[in-house]
Structure formats: C-alpha cells, structure tokens
Amino acid sequence: MDKFAAFGKNISSTFNSTVSPFAQRSQQYLKEQFGGADEKTELPVDYIELEKRVDALKQVHQKLLAVTSQYSNEAYDYPPNIRESFTDLGRSISEKVTLLSHAKNTSEAQAAITAPPSAKPQPKTFNHAIARASLASSQMLQQTNTTGAEDPLASALEKYALAEEKVGEARLAQDHAIQSRFLAGWTTTLNTNIQFATKARKAVENSRLLLDSTKTAKKSQVIGRGMNPDDETALGEEARAEIEAKEDDFVSHVEEAQGVMKNVLDTPEPLRNLADLIAAQLEYHKKAYEILSELAPEVDQLQVDQESSYRKSREGA
Structure with a gap:
C-alpha cells in the first residue's frame, strides 16, 4: 500500500499549465484513489445532503419501476401452466356468445366455438383465460345435455365468462393508463431530471479535481524553488489568479448543481x-x-332455482 501511496504522490510533480484539463483531473483523481493527494477541497454540507437525497430519489424510482414495469407486459398474470390454442384465442367471448346464440344444433354450436379467428388475437390475461375456460366448459355441458332443459351450471358459466372478459378489459384499460400516466412520467424523471442532476454533480467533481490539481501544481513549483508552500506570498500573482479563477469556477458549479438538485427534489411530478x-x-x-356485483345475484338466483327444482324432484321421488 505504501508503494501505491508513493506512486500517487509522485504522479506528475512537474505538471504545468500546458497539461490538458482532462489530464489534470485524471492525475488528481488517481492521486486521491492511491492516497497521494495533498489537496482535496471539501464540498459544502448542504451540497452533500442534497446529493444523498437525490441518490435516494433515484433508487426509489429504480425500485418502483422495476416492479411496476410489469404493467407493460400484457400477460403478467397469465397462468403459465395452461395451453391455449390459436383457435381458443381467435375470437372474443362476446363474439362467440353471439355466434352461439344463432346456432340451431350441436354442429353449429361447435362451429361457433371454433370460428375463424378475428384480426387480433385475444388478450392473454388471467381474466380472459378464465373467461375462455368458462365458456368452453359451458358448451361442454350444453352439448352433452340431452334433457332439452337449460343446464343452470352451463348458463352460469356463460354469464361468468362474459363478466370475466369485461373484468379483463378493465384490467387492460388500467394497464394502459398506468403506462401513459405513471411509467412514462417516472421514466422521464429518472432518465431526464435525475440525469441532469447527475451531470451537474459530475461538473462539480471535475471542477473540484481541476482546482485541487492546480493548487498541487502551484505548490510543487513553490517547493521546487525551495520556498514554503503554505506561504501565499510565495505564489506569484499569476498563480494566485489562476487558483482564484478555478475556485470561482468550482463555486459556480456547486451553486448550479445545488439549484438543479433542489429542482429535482421539489418537483411535484x-x-x-x-x-x-x-x-x-x-x-x-x-x-x-x-x-x-351485477353478475352475483344472477348466479345466486340460478343456484336457488336449481336447489328448488332438486328438492321438488327428491320429494316427488
């Protein structure tokens, strides 16, 4: 570790005004990393507190977006264990029910269920999957019912299928609203506003490195002349003017970054x-x-009617 420190202290001791600002900053950064920096200007306490708050805000955006970005994935709640065919996804529940209502026999009913797909495949959501399974189940019961009477469970399943499709459509409407009004806004804040603050902070860091590298270089020149580096009078007027200019630039960048960070933190967006x-x-x-709520009483009534019929049939027996 001592070797690294010595390496850092010896980096560019002869460095002068002809060195590019990028090289000066890089040399100062390396010296700080290796523990060989004699100069490191402290940042204001208020500035550091703003940095912490902006970092926290950035993490909040990243964490929430990591979860809520699922709203951009239509199938985020689609059961992974089911296998639906192209025909299953071909037409909406309401379309199939309409076709079934015109069917005169079992063959036409089957044709309605397997009708050619419409232009757009049906959504892969949990509610839509329930709706498709319910309608298919309803038709199985209807097709095997030879009594001529309406099957109450089949009727309830068809009503449930239509209701679940509506719930699925409401979920898709929710997802679209969240994508446009939440995800878009938080992504913009993260990638634009917070990024502006990051760039402003980077400018402060670059300005500080340049200031400290300039101070180090000027002190090295004073030491080279055998003078006390802590004696400000040992610095020439030109050197003092250059350091003051770098200090002014640093202060300016700090004030600008503070303004940007405050704006990011205060925005109500x-x-x-x-x-x-x-x-x-x-x-x-x-x-x-x-x-x-609209569906439940209808299914309850079907259940009550079926129980009543069942009791009467048992009493008659």
Missing part, C-alpha cells in the same frame, strides 16, 4: 404520477366490483 397510478388501480377495482 413524481407524486402526481403516483396519484395517477393509484387512480388507475382504483378505477379498475371499482369496475371489477361493479361487473361482479
């Missing part, structure tokens, strides 16, 4: 986007509740 996310979820659950 992330909270507004979060409110939009909640509103989209609320609207979806509200619609799902309304759809299922």
Whole structure:
C-alpha cells in the first residue's frame, strides 16, 4: 500500500499549465484513489445532503419501476401452466356468445366455438383465460345435455365468462393508463431530471479535481524553488489568479448543481404520477366490483332455482 501511496504522490510533480484539463483531473483523481493527494477541497454540507437525497430519489424510482414495469407486459398474470390454442384465442367471448346464440344444433354450436379467428388475437390475461375456460366448459355441458332443459351450471358459466372478459378489459384499460400516466412520467424523471442532476454533480467533481490539481501544481513549483508552500506570498500573482479563477469556477458549479438538485427534489411530478397510478388501480377495482356485483345475484338466483327444482324432484321421488 505504501508503494501505491508513493506512486500517487509522485504522479506528475512537474505538471504545468500546458497539461490538458482532462489530464489534470485524471492525475488528481488517481492521486486521491492511491492516497497521494495533498489537496482535496471539501464540498459544502448542504451540497452533500442534497446529493444523498437525490441518490435516494433515484433508487426509489429504480425500485418502483422495476416492479411496476410489469404493467407493460400484457400477460403478467397469465397462468403459465395452461395451453391455449390459436383457435381458443381467435375470437372474443362476446363474439362467440353471439355466434352461439344463432346456432340451431350441436354442429353449429361447435362451429361457433371454433370460428375463424378475428384480426387480433385475444388478450392473454388471467381474466380472459378464465373467461375462455368458462365458456368452453359451458358448451361442454350444453352439448352433452340431452334433457332439452337449460343446464343452470352451463348458463352460469356463460354469464361468468362474459363478466370475466369485461373484468379483463378493465384490467387492460388500467394497464394502459398506468403506462401513459405513471411509467412514462417516472421514466422521464429518472432518465431526464435525475440525469441532469447527475451531470451537474459530475461538473462539480471535475471542477473540484481541476482546482485541487492546480493548487498541487502551484505548490510543487513553490517547493521546487525551495520556498514554503503554505506561504501565499510565495505564489506569484499569476498563480494566485489562476487558483482564484478555478475556485470561482468550482463555486459556480456547486451553486448550479445545488439549484438543479433542489429542482429535482421539489418537483411535484413524481407524486402526481403516483396519484395517477393509484387512480388507475382504483378505477379498475371499482369496475371489477361493479361487473361482479351485477353478475352475483344472477348466479345466486340460478343456484336457488336449481336447489328448488332438486328438492321438488327428491320429494316427488
């Protein structure tokens, strides 16, 4: 480790004004990394606190986006264990029910279920999958029913299929709203606003490295002349002017970065986007509740009627 420190202290001791700013910053950075830097200007406490808050805000955006980005994936809740055919995904539940309503016999009903696909495949969501399974099940019962009477379970399954399709469509509407009003906003904040702050902070770091490398270079020149490097009068007027110019540049970059970071932290956009996310979820659950609330009494009535018929048949027996 001592060798590394010695290496850092010996980097460019003869460095002068002809060295490019990039080279100066690089040399200063290496010396700091290897523990050989004599100069390192401290950043203001307020500035450091702003940096911590911006870093936290960045992590918050990254963490939430890592989860909510699933709203961009239509099939995020689609069961991985089921296998649906091209025919299964060909037409919507409502289209199939309409076709079935015109079927006069079992063959026509089967043709309605396997009708040629429409232009767009049906969505792969959990609710749509339930809807397709329910309608297919309803038709199995209907096709094997030879009593001539309506099968109450088949009827309930068809109603359930239509309701689940509506719930699935509401979920897709929720996802679209979240994509446009939350994901887009938080992605912009992360990739634009926070990135602006990152660039401003980088400018501060570059300015600080350049200031400290200049101080080191000028002190090295003073030492080379056998003078005390801590004696400001040992520095020539030109050297002092150059250091002061670098200090002014550093202060300017710090103030600019503080302004950018405060703006990033104070903007209401992330909270507004979060409110939009909640509103989209609320609207979806509200619609799902309304759809299922309308369905439940109908299925309950079918169940009550079937129980009544069952009891009468048992009593007659």
